[in-house]
Amino acid sequence: MDEVSGFCIKQRSGYGGGNNGGSGGTGTKCGRWNPTTEQVKVLTDLFRSGLRTPSTDQIQKISSQLSFYGKIESKNVFYWFQNHKARERQKRRRFLVDEPNEFHHQGKLPSTKYLAELNQVSEPEIVLETLQLFPLNSFTEPMESEKCRLFSNDYCKENSYNIGTQMDHPTLDLRLSFL
Amino acid sequence: MDEVSGFCIKQRSGYGGGNNGGSGGTGTKCGRWNPTTEQVKVLTDLFRSGLRTPSTDQIQKISSQLSFYGKIESKNVFYWFQNHKARERQKRRRFLVDEPNEFHHQGKLPSTKYLAELNQVSEPEIVLETLQLFPLNSFTEPMESEKCRLFSNDYCKENSYNIGTQMDHPTLDLRLSFL
DNA sequence: AGATTATGAATGAAGG
DNA sequence: CCTTCATTCATAATCT
Numbered sequence: 001m002d003e004v005s006g007f008c009i010k011q012r013s014g015y016g017g018g019n020n021g022g023s024g025g026t027g028t029k030c031g032r033w034n035p036t037t038e039q040v041k042v043l044t045d046l047f048r049s050g051l052r053t054p055s056t057d058q059i060q061k062i063s064s065q066l067s068f069y070g071k072i073e074s075k076n077v078f079y080w081f082q083n084h085k086a087r088e089r090q091k092r093r094r095f096l097v098d099e100p101n102e103f104h105h106q107g108k109l110p111s112t113k114y115l116a117e118l119n120q121v122s123e124p125e126i127v128l129e130t131l132q133l134f135p136l137n138s139f140t141e142p143m144e145s146e147k148c149r150l151f152s153n154d155y156c157k158e159n160s161y162n163i164g165t166q167m168d169h170p171t172l173d174l175r176l177s178f179l
Numbered sequence: 180m181d182e183v184s185g186f187c188i189k190q191r192s193g194y195g196g197g198n199n200g201g202s203g204g205t206g207t208k209c210g211r212w213n214p215t216t217e218q219v220k221v222l223t224d225l226f227r228s229g230l231r232t233p234s235t236d237q238i239q240k241i242s243s244q245l246s247f248y249g250k251i252e253s254k255n256v257f258y259w260f261q262n263h264k265a266r267e268r269q270k271r272r273r274f275l276v277d278e279p280n281e282f283h284h285q286g287k288l289p290s291t292k293y294l295a296e297l298n299q300v301s302e303p304e305i306v307l308e309t310l311q312l313f314p315l316n317s318f319t320e321p322m323e324s325e326k327c328r329l330f331s332n333d334y335c336k337e338n339s340y341n342i343g344t345q346m347d348h349p350t351l352d353l354r355l356s357f358l
Numbered sequence: 359a360g361a362t363t364a365t366g367a368a369t370g371a372a373g374g
Numbered sequence: 375c376c377t378t379c380a381t382t383c384a385t386a387a388t389c390t
Contacts, residue, residue: 031370031380031381032369032370032371032380032381032382033370033371034370034382035370075371076370076371079369079370079371079372080369080370082371082375083369083370083371084369085375086375086376086377087368087369089375089376090376090377091254093235094235094238094239094253094254094257210385210386211365211366211367211384211385211386212366212367213366213386213387214366232377232378254367255366255367258365258366258367258368259365259366261367261378261379262365262366262367263365264378264379265379265380265381266364266365268379268380269380269381
């Protein structure tokens, strides 16, 4: 999984039914960006697809696409990738390096044997050619994908990405090929 | 469909994080790390000795040492310091901003523990910067992590720290010098 | 028991 | 890139 934990969707006080067209996560105080689940999903999938450091152009486009799901700015996308990447690495460096040492004495644990799944941070680092997250019900034919430029150290593969059927929106076609 | 009104998806059966990864079985309630008294004591003493932001190396060593008292991971140490520092600052700030007259508590009184905490905050905090935490090499490169002087409420005091005398464990010498 | 507090964990934003 | 800070969420601990 992308993150260490199963993810808990955090939300501000449940705003009444989707009144927010693009009011982002919280309806009240917009101190900082609070990504919606759809936004997180898209970003995560992009990341897992291999995108690590999107260019300014890409950021713009991603942001633009994600703005459909709620308020978002380019810098949010930028920060998201930075943080995600950094924490992925940090997890490995700081947390994974943790030794499997196990001396329990003081505790009252009944010596439950546990298997630490430390490999959860091992990143497959695979790059999908065509990412299909949502089995596309609609038949949005992907337009001719633009040629992806390879950046310095990024994998930029053309991704066919579609989102639809998740929200009540008019079949947003979010192919990653727009990148 | 239930709106984004976040519901917390129960954590997947354990993740690298938490603490008790397993207890075997499936539906194990993956709780969070619950430090033992000794662990808290050591951490607190370290903090009070001036350690505020341990480096990765230090974190790992602390974690390693504390693992004697129970299960612990590096990330726990990391978060502990992170939280402790943040909350100390937070309390301090709140204390300064808070009501100038700390006597009129007409409503419900804060718990004794809370008051104790406040009292603790009010006492002079001593942050060492000469704590020899990095005596590993003869020519130790001084880390440049001495920029925490943003707020001028740091005092310098020479201090030698030794925990070993307070422990009731075999021969674990937990002097901070191990850092 | 439910309400409240304490605190582990997470993450958006920056700083450097 | 890396580290750090602020804020928040979730939950164990505790109180009433």
